[in-house]
Amino acid sequence: MNIAILGYGVVGSGVAQLLTENGASYAQRSTQPAMQLKHILDKRSFPGDEHETIITSEFGVILNDPSVGIVAECMGGATFAYDCVLACLQAGKSVVTSNKELVAAKGYELMQAAKANNANFLFEASVAGGIPVIRPLSQCLAANHICEVAGILNGTTNFILTRMIEDGTAFADALAQAQELGYAEADPTADVEGHDACRKLCILATLAYGKHVYPEQVHTEGITKITAEDVEYAAAFKHNIKLLGRAQQLDDGRISLVVAPMLVPRSHMIAHVKDVYNAVLIRGDAVGDVMFHGRGAGSMPTASAVVADIIDCAKHCERRRVFDWLPNDPAFVAPANEECVRLYVRASGDAALPSAETIAQSNGEVVFITSRGKYGETIAKLAAFDVKTVLRVAEFEAC
């Protein structure tokens, strides 16, 4: 079975390395077919690289090579990557991808194309890097109604928040640290504004509830407005501020989705997920809470998931892995204002919202936790306040 990789960047080079280093042992195992890395697509040239001779800048070389049965898309983006993936599927090649932007934007179309051409389209690496979560959600927990999926889905922001929590670092300094360490890009927008976490939440929610959810349908807030003061007040209240992506099914069957920094009680394990680690919590009606924890990004952890999908395709090249993936249904997503939640509020003055729990009051500021209510209604009640910060309080209830 011949393999091609699209994109020789951080993830693609990890995939090439893993196939080269561990490939012999995959083949040794009786149930694994031999796999050969045949082409790598990249516009750049890599003189002296061990895979130099198989790097091509022509996608057609891969598309038109009938000996290539599996293509690993590791380029990112949803335009050229979409064209390439669609063309491969239409040519009957199976595709695996680490590209969350592509899966969140075009998953339904690509799943349809895979089905029509009896090919596989797998994307374990698109959420939480190397942490197994797509298969566990779609197969191992298939007996459950999924009540909720919640997670720390972005390692960059979790690193920044960890520095703010553990060292009292200000947001800008923590971001600069993340950039120095290579955890954050020069333009950190997709991470710090929550877009990356949102794409992953869309993929998880689609698998949990069966209908494609688009990023535009999810209320998304980033962490740029979190201050060291908020981190401290949260700590005094025995909570850590974490950027959570959360999808919950309401009693009427609709789902409520949000990506936002939230106060997470320190009594819950998810409050203790540190640095660049990710964690995904899935609550099923039979299993209760299960949590998956590990490195959500990086070359080799992500490659681990890409190559697992490649092996799966190679082992089962004659048949297709089936996902429940129906088209988008706008009425299925509840408006963000209807989310039922308690809010953390920091405001000027000395008066809290009536019925709220005041947790601090000093220096002309009051900090309080509102009672549980619809997000939009509570926000409306806050109109009279000079609000500095509003954050959701994450509560994890019985299913």
Add this chain to the structure above:
Amino acid sequence: MNIAILGYGVVGSGVAQLLTENGASYAQRSTQPAMQLKHILDKRSFPGDEHETIITSEFGVILNDPSVGIVAECMGGATFAYDCVLACLQAGKSVVTSNKELVAAKGYELMQAAKANNANFLFEASVAGGIPVIRPLSQCLAANHICEVAGILNGTTNFILTRMIEDGTAFADALAQAQELGYAEADPTADVEGHDACRKLCILATLAYGKHVYPEQVHTEGITKITAEDVEYAAAFKHNIKLLGRAQQLDDGRISLVVAPMLVPRSHMIAHVKDVYNAVLIRGDAVGDVMFHGRGAGSMPTASAVVADIIDCAKHCERRRVFDWLPNDPAFVAPANEECVRLYVRASGDAALPSAETIAQSNGEVVFITSRGKYGETIAKLAAFDVKTVLRVAEFEAC
């Protein structure tokens, strides 16, 4: 697709309940076939039970019913259960089981029988209840060399140790509490002596390393000798005592396996797994550490895993899920004495082993942590001491 359940106890009744309650929604999903619960095997009678009419005491009724394609074995034990499972596989029926004793003792034979008869033999529920771990290990992490598998694999002992750690309860009282709450059986031997955890470790090690490992090959210690004093000394040293099952691959390719109470550093998440929860840590050369956490026992969590396997069999009735599962190889398991480890020692007197780190000394007792060395050699050096407790210190190193 007709289903039969063997055994209408804690797990079997959960499976019946889940198939009945959630079965309609499985069928609604486009990719799921309709499933019908047709027989339940149990010697007892259940007058008034909602499934009373389909309960039979005759295994032959199930074996000889050609409309039954999938059998869920939820009886436990490795004798009658083995005969039934083997007969079903030989009749071409797929079997799923929650029975760790059976899989640990007879997994290889049953896998061969499944292969010979083109049937499936699945056992997700046999380790860590509802927490997905068998598929993640065998599929999602297939690209990795597995350096280590370690876990809190028994909820009963974790509950007892949690009570000892959090409340200072003595072992006997904590065990009595567990029995009152239904977490421990009247005869708690299999739990408190580590046998149950050992069976699960054997299954995990077999999947991680490809060769069947038998419980008799694993050095197994229980928690009955742990005292409140040890728990306190460990706490002062910033460790919690946990019953861990651990399999590690040595540089020479052999594997080292042990089930024993160990000191786990509080800086590691696994030290904070509480009550009846289980956690499994898997370390791969590419992915690094991933951890799975959730309820490792109980009727509905275990049923969640059994029914997931049933759905998997029903979706893919025409083909077989393949595991790498070779026969046992005695030379593959390193003797317990060769394990390289630091030891916690509590002894009478005031002198620690030379080169050890003394962590407490009072009331005629000395408590120390030895330097890292082969288990057998360190134990030999302790011959001159009046040793009260020896425990391994779990260190989690880079792969």
